[in-house]
Amino acid sequence: MHTLGGYGMYVNGYDSNKDDLQQRLRRIEGQVRGISRMVDEDKYCIDILTQVSAATKALETVALSLLGDHLRHCVAEASAEGGQVAAEKIREANDAIARLVRS
Template sequence: MYGYTQDKDKYLNRLRRIEGQVRGLEKMIEEDKYCIDILTQVAAATSALQSVALGLLEDHLGHCVAQATAEGGEVAAAKVREASEAIARLVKS
């Protein structure tokens, strides 16, 4: 079981709302809406995705990494390294 499992429905609902935002962006472009209005909506969708990512990261740290740390050894080191690499990817985006 993964750390996000208990909040799976929350994440799925949030991702469905984000999917709707992205479809709305597509429609705005099809309808030749004002550039700044589109950019505002892109920023909102990006922020929503970042929020999901941070929630998943928190769940991963609290469950997967914590569990691996309790086991210790190379498993723990690998999970910490994996989490650090995920954080680095998020920071770059």
Template sequence: MNHDVTPHGYVNNKDELLKRLRRAEGQVRGIQRMVDEDVYCIDILTQVSAATKALETVALQLLDDHLSHCVAAATREGGDVADAKIKEASAAIARLVRS
């Protein structure tokens, strides 16, 4: 992976992202507890869906930050750097869509 030495696009949203990730972590721990306590399958699936949505929200925020910061900067630079960042972003979008 190519990592810039400049701050990442999410640096301004870092606290919000960490808060969302801690919430998702708590949801996953809750799901583990539900399985351990033999909770009804549909209730567990509902919580899995909520945790998945929470992680998708984080992923979309990171993608938005990446596009508006890293990709935009590379596009201004042009050439191979821009092409590489656009391909990298496109591959990340494809992974999100498939998941």
């Protein structure tokens, strides 16, 4: 997130990608509701696991998109400033990557 024109307004790195992210998240929400319905209907375990895997991959795609936007905008801007701000943004990005890899 960075300041827009010094007016105290903030713009997230994903701002230009927001509609696509929202569309993807709505699709994932539908997938998760479908998985819940499959469990309610006692569907075959492997079929449910297949849908869980698809939803997981879809969430990973959203996460990678957000991470890429963060690196291109927030981290790049902080790196241009340098100093402690840059170090903090790089640490945040590193921690986010570590969480994604562990999951």
